[in-house]
Amino acid sequence: MNYTLPSLPSLNAGEEYNGTYNETVLSNNSRSENDSGLTLGQYIWHTSLFLISIFGLWGNGTVMWLLAFCLKRTPFTTYILNLSVADFGLLTxxxxxxxxxxxxxxxxxxxxMLVLIFLFVYTTGQFLLTAISIDRCVAVHFPLWHRCHRPPNMSTTVCASIWGLSFISPAICFTLFLADFDVYIIEIIxxxxxxxxxxxxxxxxxxxxxxxxxxxSHQRKRGKLLIIVLLALFFFIIFSFxxxxxxxxVYILDSNPPSFFQYAFFYAYLxxxxxxxIYFLVGRQKRGRPRRNMKAILQNAFKEEENLQEAVDAPVETQL
Structure with missing residues (x-):
């Protein structure tokens, strides 16, 4: 199979607008033959990605700052903080x-280097969302264990393990790349x-x-927290597919669809x-109530987890 990954097709996706795909590295991206440099279509594509990146960097940066320094840390917000860091890295x-x-x-x-960093943070985000989904399922089906017997630092340990495991493949690829090996197939796998x-x-x-x-019906009392998880998982499944x-x-069917690259990676960016x-829309107050800042909105979105944790700790301390 004659295939070269143009810097993760993601980073080069959308360069072609006429139904053909240029299989070259980023440094040789297609340019128009006139003196204007990029074509109009390419300018529109770059501008769209700039706007998406700026919006995403602002949103994830705000969430990172508030969860790290302004709000009380809980096991669930530990996952959300690490997920925001991964998304922030991808958009960077x-x-x-x-x-x-x-x-x-x-x-x-x-x-x-950009390809490998993209692979690192994208893999981390995917594993973190998987861990969040499993954690919420355990909380729903085994609430007593989840509330009283789960190790207190489990979320931190899981997040650290995910970052470490996600780093292995890019590190191996970078080492092989320096040794002048073709690592594109490893990235695809x-x-x-x-x-x-x-x-x-x-x-x-x-x-x-x-x-x-x-x-x-008894699960509806935890609506906001589970709605946040459900929406995050739903959009990731749709956009990751x-x-x-x-x-x-590309790898199994030995096919190279030209225009599908730009759409696939555009959804990953989005x-x-x-x-x-999602946090803002779920956490904001209903109409007719005073507007709140982002800190208050996040508190409202994640307060059910915090209140649940406080309610759990109280009877345990009483028994002791």
Missing amino acids: VVFISRICLVSDFLTYLADE QFIANGFLCLPLMTISTLILFVKVCFK PINALFIT NSCINPL
Whole structure:
């Protein structure tokens, strides 16, 4: 199979608008033959990604700051904080790649570094959402254990383990790249493995939580927290399916769909921006009530977890 990954097709996706796909590295991206440099379509594409990146960086940066320094830390917000860091890192890669492409400053080494960082943070975000979905399913089906017997630092340990495991594959790829080996196939396999491992678990967890929320009346009291998880999982499944299907098509079916690259990675970028919007929409007050700032909105969105944790700790301390 003659295939070269153009800097993760994601970073080069959307460069072609005439139904053909240019299989070259980022440093040789297609330019118009006139003196204007980028075509109108390419300018629109770059501008769209700039706007998405800026919006996502602002949203995830705000969530990171508030959860890290302004709000009480809980096991659930620990997951959310790490997820925001992963999304912030992915959008930073997108932002830098756009600047480098427009300025024609992206070298082959810098291209590969951006690819590996993208792989690192995208894999981390996918694993974190999988851990969040499993954690919520355990909380719903085994509430007593989850409230009273779960190790207090379990969320921190899980997040640290996920960051460490996600770093292994990019580190191996970078080492092989320096040794002048072709690492594109390893990157493709990593995306396929992520899809086969995470998507089924997240899909099953989403269905379980959806059934609990919609058909079990006593679960509706925890509405906001579970709604946040359900929406985050739903959008990730929808937006991640194209990128996993893309690499399965490229590697297993030996096919290279031209225009599917830009849509698959555009959805991946968009997914990294959507979680702060979910927190805002779910956590905001109803109409007729005074407006709140982002800190109060996040408190309202995650307060059920905090109140639940306080209610659990009180009887345990009484028994002691």
